[in-house]
Amino acid sequence: MHDTRGPFSRKLDGVYILLTFAACLMIVVMLAIILGNIGINGIGIVNWAFISGKPEAGMTEGGIFPAIFGTVALVLLMTIAVVPVGALTAVYLHEYAHKDSKAARLIRVAVNNLAGVPSIVFGLFGLAFFVEFVGSRIDNAFYGGELHYGQPGIIWASLTLAVLTLPVVIVSTEEALRAVPDDVRHAALAVGATEWQMLRHVVIPQAMPGVLTGGILAVSRGAGEVAPILFTGAAYFLPDLPSRLNHQFMELGYHVYVMATQSPDVDATKPLLYGTVFVLLALTFLLNVTAILIRSRMRTRIAHSM
């Protein structure tokens, strides 16, 4: 057969391969530069005193322990809130709601749009809804109007983050539910399990790794987000650790922002800044690894016996 492509097209092929490779290379190089920069400049700062100490001298000295603690507490609270709610929403959408029902479609549209909203909007939403609406209502109902929950606090910040990360949990849980074959659903129903028993004992256990994946993605997405917690609970400088749900807290991402923009002495702050970013990255990484480990343990448990 006659090949109309000619030698030029062959050469073009090479060009395209080169082009796609260059694009990949650029990303890898950029990531390497960022991580390298942070690693080289940050690792020297990070020692026990830095990790366990409080910020001092207008944040030009001392450590970042309150921010580490606040970040971990924030992310944990967020996870506790978002995983069950997201997973149950997905169960409703995928298992109970009819595909074309108005309610299901409405929820889906809401979820999709939620994923596209800029995070600062979540911050404002959190302030308006959680702090000013829910919080002050709690104060009026339980504390005779005294200010307890009607102000920014870690509970509101974590709930705001939970709303922000809800879509990822819903989407990955739904995907996991979709992957559970009808075969085993029918097997459960055919021995007289009720629909809820089938979900509870067969479908949801099999979907659990997917739920956890959602949790992992939520942690990745939520940890280090500054905008949503700006008005809902993060403190500029607060060496005391939060001990109650309505306390304010320091957070690594916000701390970075504060040090970068508000420091009285930029040069003195710079090493601390690097150290903090390093710790933030390491912490996110650690949280991810932990979740991945839990998930893979769960997978093997499902694959072998339960």
Add this chain to the structure above:
Amino acid sequence: MENPVKLETRNYALRYGNNLALTDVSLRIFANQITALIGPSGCGKSSYLRAFNRMNDLIPGASSAGEIFLNGVEVQNGNIDVVMLRKRAGMVFQRPNPFPKSIYDNIAFGPRMHGVSSRSRLNQIVEDSLQRAVLWDEVKDILKQSALSLSGGQQQRLCIARVLAVAPEVILMDEPCSALDPISTLRIEELMQSLKQNYTIVIVTHNMQQAARVSDWTAFFMLNGQRSGTLIEFGSSSEMFTQPQDKRTEDYITGRFG
């Protein structure tokens, strides 16, 4: 002597959306007998089988008409507990579908769902069901292993044991051997023979030899002129396979079409 009627349908019809898949099926299935449903692909055998435990209810857009009786009680239209119906009429599917759980938990699943929690009682049921399914000797030392580690034939017997564990009266089997090798198939056939004493079995099969070998009664289904599946002929298997009454049955079992 004729066995009592265990299952019966009167003028059963089933639609998937606008497609009338089954029409006017009236059939009696006798207790403690094996009844084979045969017929060309797409004539509605699986759909008919699913009528007895109302699995068709689960298919979106499916709607049925007519009456179904279990022990003389109408179970299609009345105020019947579908969950209990499915316990009484267990189903074995074409592809083995064990849960990704241990062998033990697969068998114990049904009883647990029905409220059995005593460990010794469950142990008893698990052993008993596996014995009946002729699987006990092969798995008694590996009950904690995943059911997915078993061979296809073992998995299918496990699925049968899982059904037996809830003490059904009827076992519905949809081509239970189609994914199995000849030896596993033979074992399942032997198993069916031994189960017959205590259960009523309805089996869909494409294998004429199998139907002739294992079944006491045979129902032949085919598409009618309007392309809806319907019952053509029903009779004792020995007669059906030697002197069928209907020309279409004869053509089918002698392999002239289908």
